[in-house]
Amino acid sequence: MASTDSTAEHSAPGRVKAIAQSRAIWPLLALALILIVAGFISPNFYEIRIVEGRLFGNLIDILYRAVPTALVALGMAVVIGTRGIDLSVGSIIAIVGAVIVWRIKMGDPHVTILFTALAAGILCGMWNGFLVAALGIQPIIATLILMVSGRGIGMLINLLYGGTDPSFESAFLQGLSTGSIWLIPTRLVLAAGIFLALWLLIRRTALGLFVESVGGNAAASNLAGVNARVIVFVAYVLCGLLSAWAGIIMTADTHTSDPVSVALYIELDAILAVVIGGGSLAGGRIYLGMTVIGALVIQALTTATLISGLPPEYNLIIKALVVLSVLFLQSANARNAIRGLVSRKPS
Amino acid sequence: MIRKFALAGAALAATTFMSGTALAQTIGFSQVGSEGDWRPAFSANMQESAKEYGVDLKFANAQGKQEEQLRAVRAFIAQGVDAIIIAPVVVTGWDQVLREAKEAEIPVFLVDRDVDVEDKSLYVTRISADFNLEGKLAGAWLAAESLGDCKVVELQGTTGSAPAIERKGGFEAVLDQFPAMEIVASQSGDFTTDGGKKVMEAFIKSTNNLEGICASFAHNDNMQLGAIQAMKEAGLKPGEDVLMVSVDYVPAIKDALDAGEANASVELRSAVGEFIYPVVLDYLKNPTELDKWIVIPGDLHTAD
């Protein structure tokens, strides 16, 4: 950031240009625009009150609801960084939910269940990582296997152990999902902690550099002494772990396991969040912070259309349009084309 | 060949023994698949109650594919079953195979979804619940409970799905009769608990804590259960502050009704064998023209 300032020489147009060229600006601008439009639609949109001992309002809702998608998207960002993709994240969430209900019905202590659920996610990630890194199956095919079978596995666990009514009560798990600490929803605190841990892992160890080098050029990384297979494997395990956290939060939120429809299409939202955050499916870069912004853009859009009163048929179209325009503005080609049009006019 | 005969003989002996009638009827049933909670329960009930009615049921799961279903129906025709029951995967593309069944003089009954054929005489009748009626029942209960004065928030099913369209239609048809009743917000919760919870959370904010809202109508119980959670988390009392009415009558909503957090649920029966088999068996005994749609009633359940 400091280097762009010095080249722009503090001149206003130079700075504007530098900002316009930064990838970060467009998702943030989109987020701001959505929030502004929502404010016009619903005058009390920005209102934040204290209800039942926690902060309450649309803005809190957006943060609150974005947590599962953001967690999955962070895992996806790492996987996409290796030039991979994980389609099975929704299925991992379904499995985690079924495992939670199963262990609760078995009477495990709820803290143990938390770790069992995380272990289930890690196991799923190891399976994906094994297929991609050890067997060399293309990521989209490898993770498709768990994507297709995972919800079935969840249903099977429910069928065998969950009984007819796979719902439960757990003060501990629900506390993690829907409780609050000093007015702040617990899941926001939890998500911030997980984000920080992941950031430290990626940016304060060499893992981030290795993931980006493997995603950028696996052959070169290998010859330079990076064990590309291990790095790819670790990326999928991380994605499984983060999906498990999302699964715990979502399952505790509704106190029930619903493998058929829980987190349906969350993989698409997660990929979208990564892409809105400036990531490329060609791999080679991880933007953790911007991925969270991407998830917030998606959730702000969903919340805004829900309160807008528009018939639900329009929701998906509006979402598509907003996403399209963000991606359009991010594309260097499109920006150059627009610049070309604008600069040609005066002459 | 010998094995087949042996099997048929055993089946014959078993059914004869159980039903006490001279000869069991063989009926082929082509089911859509095993998605969701309701359909497997429906399949299980069809198979169990077949024994009670002395029916030799040949069950075929189409796994959501029409071509699988067409193959199953043709297999039934080839086997020369006495009647065929179809729960269609899709509404179109049935003319040809139904004509084949008619030529083989095998009567066809539809359950659950409808088919779109030019010649209605290709099937005997459709025996199914009426989604529209379910919506009307919910609307009528609400009209009675609120004395015709109520602002409603609606949790729709998956956008464009038949139950969502029909239940909404039936519900609105009743509301149109009452000038003081209206739907003030309606969004899709995709038939899921999570979806219902998210939509209700948004409604709570957009209506200033459901101020002036007297009822929540959900196209299924799962969404209503999510809505109940959202309201409780916002410090509201579902069932007291707001009337809660939904469709399906799943086990979890019974608990909510008992706890006073839900007020009414219209039952979508999965135990429909007792409605379907008598119609089919009567027709086989005495083939007369039937109405093209026989409605399986959905009872409305309340707390008491």
Place this chain on the structure above:
Amino acid sequence: MNASAGPAARVEMHAIGKSFPGVRALSGVDLTLYPGEIHALLGENGAGKSTLIKILTGALDRDAGEIRLDGEPVDFRSTGEAQTSGISTVYQEVNLIPAMSVTKNLALGPSDGAFGIISWRKARAAARQKLARLNLDIDIEQPVGTFSVAVQQLVAIAHALDDDTSVLVLDEPTASLDAQETATLFSILRDLKSRGMAIVFITHFLDQVYEISDRISVLRNGGLVGTGLASDISRQELISMMIGRELGEVEATFAHKASEEKGTEKLVARGIGRKRTLEPFDLTLHAGEVVGLAGLLGSGRTELTKLVLGAIRADSGTLEVGGKDVGRNTPRQSLESGIAFCPEDRKAEGLVGDLSIRENIMLSMQAKNGWLRRVPRKQQERLASEMIDALAIATPDAEKPVRQLSGGNQQKVVLARALASKPEILLLDEPTRGIDVGAHAEIIMLIRRLCEDGMALLVASSELDEIVAASDRVAVMRDRRKIGEIAGEDIKRDNIIRMIAGEDGGQH
């Protein structure tokens, strides 16, 4: 332009020049093709063969020079235009669709039918006619993929040929053929030649050059070294043209070390090899010694370095590094035991283009450190700027994505990465490929400096001068086999050339 004896030239390329950003690919190259001749075009990787061919066939524009076809100046703007004028090309990778039938493959591409509409009856007839030109009798309804590579190659040639074809360019047509298949191809080429076609044959198999070609042209570093009748050029002369300058030119710039001055044994390979890749070989690298690896293209230079590194898995032999048996190593284990490697193909195997210069330089060192012990950012920046200064990498700062650098600077980044890992053994595959003369000399000097500091280096190169100038010992490769070593005062171009040509038994 007096007509010489014999027929008039079909193609005359004169003073062809071509530059790419940062690279002079061709300059002042002449090439003349006569009807009824097979003309071999030789040169190492990067010599300019494919650039010259692409200019001839319209795939690339030329910067300078002229092309005459039957005496008329021509200026092809696309391969289609060249094809219409009778110049067809078959590329190294067979450009056919394996799952499609022969007929369909032959109907694709240049066809005289209306756009998009194909009459299969006509297509079949045309396919049969095309195959008949090559005396090829196969079932044209079978998918191309079901035939042998040789037949596929012939189908590709049939695809390229039509009635008007007068010049046929074959880029490494025999690379994946066995002896029998090559013989079949050659008999067809002779037949085409007898019908007056001019054939350009690019290969790196010298035996085949002498077997089939009438004339030979050799390119090196973008320039034409010479053209002559195959019968006039000895094998030794040919090798000299390809990888060395004329004998008696500049001598080595330093005194080769005598064998008794050798340092400790750093790396000992015994019987390392892999079936169908490289015959088992023995090799020892000493501290403070540069071992050159000489041989023609395809002789196994790259394979040898990669076997030592472990990037190609050996199926025989043992490897000792620093006195310890390391068994079947991987690049990662090699790095830990002090081996660093600079690959030949910078873009595909060397650099991570989107990462910065700093990150690229850091990569091996960080991999050696392990993922947990991240080198702090300050230290990274210091190291990167040290390397940028030491190797004179031309860049405004270390954060520039490495793909934006010129070829020479990219090569220096690859070298910097290897050096940053503090190796005791350095394997360099073509360290001066595609870089300008100034950078070339710098890198040779750097190699000598590292050697003086006690490092053991293995330098594979297609430039004989480079090998002679830098090496204390030279390992010579031929036909995927290490055929011998030359040490000390015997390191001379003619000695190496003689050895590669096989006119002198290797002295172990």
